[in-house]
Amino acid sequence: xRRRSVRYLAGRVGLYLTVSAFSALLAFPFYWMFLAxxxxxxxxxxxxxxxxxxxxxxxxxxxxxxxxxxxxxTWLWNTFVVGATVVAITLLLALPAGYALARLAxxxxxxLGIGIFLTxxxxxxxxxxxxxxxxxLLGLQDSLWSLVVVYPSFTIPFCVWLLMGFFKSIPKExxxxxxxxGCSRARAIVQIIMPISLAGxxxxxxxxxxxxxxxxxxxxxFITSSGAQTVSVGVPTNLVRGDVFFWGSLMAGCLITSxxxxxxxxxxxxxxxxxxxxxxxx
Amino acid sequence: MGKVEGKTSALExxxxxxxxxxxxxxxxxxxxxxxxxxxILPAVLYVLALVGVPFVLSLYLAVxxxxxxxxxxxxxxxxxxxxxxxxxxxxxxxxxNTFVFTVVSQALVxxxxxxxxxxxxxxxxxxxxxxxxxxxxWVAPISLGTIGWKWMLDSLYSPVNWVLQALHVIPxxxxxxxxxxxxxxxxxxxxxxxxxxxxxxxxxxxxxxxxIPREVEEASAVDGAGFxxxxxxxxxxxxxxxxxxxxxxxxxxxxxxxxxxYVLTRGGPADGTQVLSSLAFFTGILGGDLAGGAxxxxxxxxxxxxxxxxxLRIARRAEVS
Numbered sequence: 073x074r075r076r077s078v079r080y081l082a083g084r085v086g087l088y089l090t091v092s093a094f095s096a097l098l099a100f101p102f103y104w105m106f107l108a109x110x111x112x113x114x115x116x117x118x119x120x121x122x123x124x125x126x127x128x129x130x131x132x133x134x135x136x137x138x139x140x141x142x143x144x145x146t147w148l149w150n151t152f153v154v155g156a157t158v159v160a161i162t163l164l165l166a167l168p169a170g171y172a173l174a175r176l177a178x179x180x181x182x183x184l185g186i187g188i189f190l191t192x193x194x195x196x197x198x199x200x201x202x203x204x205x206x207x208x209l210l211g212l213q214d215s216l217w218s219l220v221v222v223y224p225s226f227t228i229p230f231c232v233w234l235l236m237g238f239f240k241s242i243p244k245e246x247x248x249x250x251x252x253x254g255c256s257r258a259r260a261i262v263q264i265i266m267p268i269s270l271a272g273x274x275x276x277x278x279x280x281x282x283x284x285x286x287x288x289x290x291x292x293x294f295i296t297s298s299g300a301q302t303v304s305v306g307v308p309t310n311l312v313r314g315d316v317f318f319w320g321s322l323m324a325g326c327l328i329t330s331x332x333x334x335x336x337x338x339x340x341x342x343x344x345x346x347x348x349x350x351x352x353x354x
Numbered sequence: 355m356g357k358v359e360g361k362t363s364a365l366e367x368x369x370x371x372x373x374x375x376x377x378x379x380x381x382x383x384x385x386x387x388x389x390x391x392x393x394i395l396p397a398v399l400y401v402l403a404l405v406g407v408p409f410v411l412s413l414y415l416a417v418x419x420x421x422x423x424x425x426x427x428x429x430x431x432x433x434x435x436x437x438x439x440x441x442x443x444x445x446x447x448x449x450x451n452t453f454v455f456t457v458v459s460q461a462l463v464x465x466x467x468x469x470x471x472x473x474x475x476x477x478x479x480x481x482x483x484x485x486x487x488x489x490x491x492w493v494a495p496i497s498l499g500t501i502g503w504k505w506m507l508d509s510l511y512s513p514v515n516w517v518l519q520a521l522h523v524i525p526x527x528x529x530x531x532x533x534x535x536x537x538x539x540x541x542x543x544x545x546x547x548x549x550x551x552x553x554x555x556x557x558x559x560x561x562x563x564x565x566i567p568r569e570v571e572e573a574s575a576v577d578g579a580g581f582x583x584x585x586x587x588x589x590x591x592x593x594x595x596x597x598x599x600x601x602x603x604x605x606x607x608x609x610x611x612x613x614x615x616y617v618l619t620r621g622g623p624a625d626g627t628q629v630l631s632s633l634a635f636f637t638g639i640l641g642g643d644l645a646g647g648a649x650x651x652x653x654x655x656x657x658x659x660x661x662x663x664x665x666l667r668i669a670r671r672a673e674v675s
Binding site: 084087088090095097098099100104108116124165166168169171172173176177184190191198199200201202203205206208221224225228229232257258282285286292303304307308319322326329330333337338341345346348 | 386389390391393394396397398400401404405407408409411412415420422425427466469470473474476478484485486487488489490491493494495496497498499500501502503505506509510511513516517549552553557558561599603606610611612613616617630631634635638639644647648651652654655658661662665666669
């Protein structure tokens with residue numbers, strides 16, 4: 073009996089140690105960003121200091137520099153404009169498609185849905201060269217509109233797949249009852265299905281939005297002037313001048329952008345995973 | 355109304371209408387054979403226009419002499435781009451790097467993710483905080499996470515070196531230049547990639563683990579199977595489809611990524627960490643040789659095709675069972 077409890081205790085200690093080690097390693101860069109955001113330069117650039125704690129008073133100077141002397145707020149605004157427009161386009165096209173694949177396409181729904189999802193996996197690094205030429209032909213180079221046009225090419229496949237799964241989980245009988253009562257399919261969709269699908273639609277909005285915030289390759293390729301960049305490109309490329317890194321402000325920019333995205337993402341994570349397991353789990 | 359259930363199949367065949375004549379008089383939007391395609395088509399066309407068309411265009415660009423500076427699509431010059439690419443030592447090194455980088459990072463990711471996911475199936479205090487913390491690398495924009503690592507590794511004030519020195523792993527006199535030596539640079543790039551993809555693989559494997567019925571494990575424990583024999587003979591075989599899915603996504607993400615390498619090392623030192631996608635960017639966009647870049651990035655395609663085929667087979671098998 074005593075041997076078993078010793079073994080149990082060892083297991084618990086091992087569990088806590090492993091989990092703590094993983095958490096520390098995975099979250100460390102964000103802890104580091106937090107430190108650098110509020111550290112004074114004197115504290116940051118002194119080799120004698122322990123870099124893992126505050127050795128001086130805290131300061132808002134890095135944040136002040138970030139917001140007042142860099143284009144950070146412009147990049148935030150650009151990111152928001154692109155994100156909101158892309159979300160609107162995505163919903164407009166993915167909502168009907170997701171519904172139709174779940175309900176109207178019959179036995180073609182599933183394979184067609186998988187086909188659309190696979191296009192999400194076509195990487196930007198395969199397409200950015202031809203797309204840069206297309207963007208140039210459309211006269212959109214160096215404009216946020218290039219991103220607005222191109223980003224739905226990966227948000228639509230992802231959201232169609234997500235929404236298709238969501239609509240399948242709603243019982244068919246709900247529309248059927250309405251239609252027996254003389255309501256048309258289109259009206260049943262708008263007045264009955266959409267209101268009860270708000271949770272699914274909201275998760276599609278969040279994922280489309282976060283995917284556009286995270287995107288790097290297209291934004292780097294199509295946009296050259298710093299005033300038209302998004303956060304994910306503007307911060308790492310513009311806050312570095314030659315060998316001079318504005319480290320405090322750079323880390324502040326990373327932290328302020330990452331944390332809200334992470335919180336949003338966490339709220340809807342389970343749906344995201346369900347999309348990625350591609351039916352390999354029953 | 356009690357008979358509605360019995361009628362559903364008839365309702366599906368001819369929606370709401372009694373006869374075919376009536377159905378044809380209904381407004382177009384109420385006919386399902388019309389409504390279905392009209393709802394799906396716009397999304398399909400948009401994606402085709404921005405994925406299918408560029409892909410075909412890249413096939414053409416790869417056999418042309420298009421440059422960034424010139425407008426239009428260039429002249430047809432046959433396979434010249436491919437022959438010159440295949441003779442370039444930089445390309446061959448990038449090809450090898452891409453495979454090394456993908457295989458090593460994904461092997462590490464799968465092993466570590468399995469360990470972490472197994473821990474997360476247990477109950478412990480602070481689990482929701484742990485979940486938030488371990489997901490951060492995946493959900494935060496990767497270019498921003500990577501720039502954090504850049505400072506932590508490659509600076510005079512590197513906290514990684516400070517910690518290693520405090521643990522007496524490295525002497526104070528010679529802090530390593532993480533991006534100055536080929537092996538260290540490759541290790542850094544692989545490390546950052548493992549860091550970033552580990553949360554994703556963990557949550558997928560965790561979903562697989564929680565779908566294994568508890569009775570299976572309990573029964574084998576009662577039968578006297580120890581931890582390791584349960585892991586190897588019961589859990590891992592049951593987990594195989596989901597491990598494959600996690601691995602395939604990981605392979606795609608790692609094989610085609612250029613963000614980590616662009617931000618961290620720019621392919622250096624001396625192309626020591628150059629991969630296909632970053633080389634395509636430096637050649638096609640920064641170097642201005644659009645055609646050459648297109649030819650290089652097309653080498654990503656066979657791997658994508660392979661992954662897609664395996665993925666489709668898994669999806670079909672899941673459908674049958």
